[in-house]
Amino acid sequence: MVGKIKGTGSYRPVQVWDNDKLSHMMDTSDEWIRGRTGIGQRHIASGGETVAYMAARAAEEALSDARMRPEEIDLLLVSTMSSERIMPCAACEVQKLIGAVNAACFDLNGACTGFLLALNTAQAYLGQQIYRRALVIGSETLSHLTNWEDRSTCVLFGDGAGAVVLEAEENAVYIQAAHSIGSRGEALTCVSRNQQQFIEKDADLSSTYMQMDGKEVFKFAVSKVPEVITEVLEKAGKTKEEIRFYMLHQANKRIVASVSKHMNEPLEKYPMNIENLGNTSSASIPLLLDEWNKKGRLNSGDWIILSGFGGGLTYGASLLQW
Ligand code: COA
Numbered sequence: 001m002v003g004k005i006k007g008t009g010s011y012r013p014v015q016v017w018d019n020d021k022l023s024h025m026m027d028t029s030d031e032w033i034r035g036r037t038g039i040g041q042r043h044i045a046s047g048g049e050t051v052a053y054m055a056a057r058a059a060e061e062a063l064s065d066a067r068m069r070p071e072e073i074d075l076l077l078v079s080t081m082s083s084e085r086i087m088p089c090a091a092c093e094v095q096k097l098i099g100a101v102n103a104a105c106f107d108l109n110g111a112c113t114g115f116l117l118a119l120n121t122a123q124a125y126l127g128q129q130i131y132r133r134a135l136v137i138g139s140e141t142l143s144h145l146t147n148w149e150d151r152s153t154c155v156l157f158g159d160g161a162g163a164v165v166l167e168a169e170e171n172a173v174y175i176q177a178a179h180s181i182g183s184r185g186e187a188l189t190c191v192s193r194n195q196q197q198f199i200e201k202d203a204d205l206s207s208t209y210m211q212m213d214g215k216e217v218f219k220f221a222v223s224k225v226p227e228v229i230t231e232v233l234e235k236a237g238k239t240k241e242e243i244r245f246y247m248l249h250q251a252n253k254r255i256v257a258s259v260s261k262h263m264n265e266p267l268e269k270y271p272m273n274i275e276n277l278g279n280t281s282s283a284s285i286p287l288l289l290d291e292w293n294k295k296g297r298l299n300s301g302d303w304i305i306l307s308g309f310g311g312g313l314t315y316g317a318s319l320l321q322w
Pocket of ligand 1: 027028029032033036037112151152153155212213214215217218251252279309310311
């Protein structure tokens with residue numbers, strides 16, 4: 001017994017910043033950003049578009065897609081590393097906003113692999129028959145963690161939320177592999193702002209924005225993602241040809257292209273929406289899944305592999321049947 005995805009939803013902040021806007025804010029260009037990353041624009045949260053608000057909007061859409069009522073949800077997980085509030089957790093705020101009064105709620109932080117890790121957690125609960133229906137959400141306001149004076153990172157990220165509703169089913173399939181390499185964690189860091197100010201009164205706050213060794217992260221992703229996808233295929237006894245879509249965390253078009261080449265599987269099997277959304281960390285996989293679902297690109301019975309990677313360093317892949 002594991003969970004089957006019954007519905008998907010998403011939320012994109014109203015404000016959109018394209019590359020031309022960024023080129024007026026700093027020394028960069030549409031040509032550089034598109035060429036190196038595939039990103040053309042990103043949504044930027046404003047006003048009341050918090051992690052919890054966006055998560056709730058995505059959750060409502062996923063519930064409506066699943067034709068389920070909020071009270072039917074037993075478990076509500078939010079994957080985020082950018083929540084405005086430490087307490088109450090975003091999942092409890094979502095519970096309040098959507099009226100999922102019967103759900104146990106908590107947040108997880110696994111950086112850009114977070115959604116996949118939250119999905120694994122929900123599947124463990126459903127597999128043990130502790131809960132029957134789960135809402136799993138990835139929601140990020142990365143623009144709050146972005147140093148807008150650091151052109152090497154700020155052009156990469158965007159805000160948004162994606163959600164899925166799972167229901168336990170006898171014949172559903174979910175096979176996963178997840179790994180972490182804490183010893184390489186310094187490649188992608190962000191120190192808590194409160195912590196930094198507490199340690200040192202006039203602290204340099206630059207470390208409280210996302211800092212990254214771009215080349216190191218790139219090398220990590222292009223080597224580990226094909227490895228973990230292969231691991232899941234072997235565990236499942238499936239061939240790569242049987243997979244309809246490989247839905248990767250949207251960090252960089254060149255990373256996706258490199259994985260497709262490594263796997264020797266056509267790029268058409270690797271959906272991308274990074275051009276419009278940028279890297280939305282743990283929201284990127286459910287945003288992509290929702291887009292493909294709403295476009296009617298997913299057919300019942302399709303085998304899909306999701307794969308995430310990022311800060312930690314963390315990475316993983318999961319096979320599911322649509
Ligand atoms: N606009 C214009 N020029 C820029 C720039 C920008 N936004 N950012 C950096 N540059 C410049 C650099 O200063 C450097 O100039 P120099 O050669 O004169 O020193 C040049 O572009 C090349 O920079 P470099 O960092 O070597 O580029 P790169 O080819 O490694 O690409 C990334 C940079 C960030 C796009 C790439 O490393 C990457 O995508 N890494 C993975 C990051 C990622 O996905 N992280 C999230 C994982 S979850």
